[in-house]
Amino acid sequence: MDKPGFLERCDVLCESLSEEEDALTREIVARVADKWSLWTLSVLAGASGPLRFSRVMDQVEGISQKSLTKALRQLERDGLVTRKMFAEVPPRVEYAITPMGVEMLEQVAPLWTWVAKSVGHFQTARSQFDSRD
Amino acid sequence: MDKPGFLERCDVLCESLSEEEDALTREIVARVADKWSLWTLSVLAGASGPLRFSRVMDQVEGISQKSLTKALRQLERDGLVTRKMFAEVPPRVEYAITPMGVEMLEQVAPLWTWVAKSVGHFQTARSQFDSRD
DNA sequence: GCGTGTACGCACCTGGAGGTAACTAATGGA
DNA sequence: TCCATTAGTTACCTCCAGGTGCGTACACGC
Incomplete structure (x- = not known):
């Protein structure tokens, strides 16, 4: 080999x-x-501009406030997302993807599409394995 | 955007x-x-042929028996690795990567190398973030 | 007889991920 | 006056990954 x-x-x-x-x-x-990070990032990538916290939460279905906060903090820390706070009440915070974040998604895309395309292979492999003694 | x-x-x-x-x-x-799966797979890819359980364990530094067993089972279930048992004493089991496993690694490679290449960006992003009030 | 080597399975423990629910502060609308 | 709104934070709980350590079956060399 x-x-x-x-x-x-x-x-x-x-x-x-x-x-x-x-x-x-x-x-x-x-x-x-990570369960949420990439999904969150792709939501920001798909938006036509910065998104408020609650708008992101609407689109990342099933995520909790706590998890979204954490995911966004990590993404921000790694320079994949920017966070802009406005001194208003009720609070307003806007998140946007960075060029680095976009680049990251572009790197992940081929892998993701390959897996999705190959999902049938994995299904048959698994059912074969599972139906053995 | x-x-x-x-x-x-x-x-x-x-x-x-x-x-x-x-x-x-x-x-x-x-x-x-996953902490171990990809590493395990790449060890099998790098070998010149099938490897025994303990040979894999030597090369995946730090892994425990339990975790390696689990990782190999999952890889086998997904058709990325084959497992061949010999009815000997002491037991002998040989693992080998499949063409599907090789394909998988090829898909992951660009992402991995991009991250490794960009590690400096991430380091500076993090230290910038961490040194804020 | 007795330790050695092999590929596990099982029991136990710990840390971290992630969910739910409650609390916050100031404002504008009913 | 009362309430909804927003972006969190905190406390509490559960689940699971993963580590350690022990048991196991049996042939072999000493």
């Missing part, structure tokens, strides 16, 4: 990263699979 | 999936971020 392109590229890259950088890389990649 | 390519493609794809297929898609994507 040949060493696939994945390893050729990644081994080299990973060796050049410090332990701290490696941990951060894993953390960022992990965010892709 | 323009609707990025991610959504153009994914919205269409996601609408054509049943609720069950959509859940499965999310589950598979989540596996990418």
